Amino acid sequence: MTDHLQLTQLVDACRWIGAKGWAPATGGNMSVRQDDTLCWLSESGKNKGSLTTDDFLQVEIATNRAPSGRKPSAETGLHTLIYRLFPQANAVLHVHTVNATVLSRLTKTAELRISGFEMQKSLSGQTTHLDTLVIPVFDNDQDIDALASRIAHYAQETPLNYGFLLRGHGLTCWGRDVAEARRHLEGLEFLFECEMRLRQLERL
Ligand SMILES: CSCCC(=O)C(=O)COP(=O)(O)O
Numbered sequence: 001m002t003d004h005l006q007l008t009q010l011v012d013a014c015r016w017i018g019a020k021g022w023a024p025a026t027g028g029n030m031s032v033r034q035d036d037t038l039c040w041l042s043e044s045g046k047n048k049g050s051l052t053t054d055d056f057l058q059v060e061i062a063t064n065r066a067p068s069g070r071k072p073s074a075e076t077g078l079h080t081l082i083y084r085l086f087p088q089a090n091a092v093l094h095v096h097t098v099n100a101t102v103l104s105r106l107t108k109t110a111e112l113r114i115s116g117f118e119m120q121k122s123l124s125g126q127t128t129h130l131d132t133l134v135i136p137v138f139d140n141d142q143d144i145d146a147l148a149s150r151i152a153h154y155a156q157e158t159p160l161n162y163g164f165l166l167r168g169h170g171l172t173c174w175g176r177d178v179a180e181a182r183r184h185l186e187g188l189e190f191l192f193e194c195e196m197r198l199r200q201l202e203r204l
């Protein structure tokens with residue numbers, strides 16, 4: 001559990017994400033955990049690159065309910081799922097990068113496998129480029145409860161670390177704090193970019 005609410009760090013992360021072009025046209029959503037029962041999520045429909053702390057609302061992790069009556073992200077159910085599944089996760093970032101969107105569609109199987117890159121070590125616990133990084137790819141779904149159930153089912157069977165891709169949609173990743181979630185996002189996005197370029201060049 002974080003010892004203090006990391007909302008200011010999260011707002012900084014949102015501005016960085018916006019400046020990178022990773023949350024175009026109101027895409028993306030971000031959150032931090034308050035404690036075992038509550039988290040703070042971005043309000044639905046806002047430009048995520050120019051959020052302030054007032055644009056985050058408290059949400060109950062068990063129920064997805066926002067006591068304020070305001071509308072949290074359409075993807076609230078994925079953030080709360082991560083907080084329920086992983087007690088050590090305290091920040092979640094969801095982005096719509098071009099690389100995540102395209103690579104997830106190029107991946108016809110349920111998992112994207114990446115190996116051979118030193119930058120795999122940007123992900124906590126990874127110690128060598130020789131390992132194969134497995135990133136699950138879930139088919140996108142407008143029914144977030146159904147999507148969350150599929151992800152929960154996968155996580156029961158298979159270790160789910162750092163993040164997952166939603167096919168044709170984007171990347172959701174997390175960390176023990178905002179800094180780690182940012183590092184995972186930047187590391188994964190770098191790996192996706194490398195993978196995309198390699199595949200393009202190998203087709204020449
Ligand atoms: C044009 S963005 C479509 C919805 C989405 O995928 C997203 O990440 C943003 O939804 P939110 O409700 O969090 O604004």
Ligand SMILES: [Zn+2]
Nearest residue numbers: 027028094170
């Ligand atoms: Zn999205």
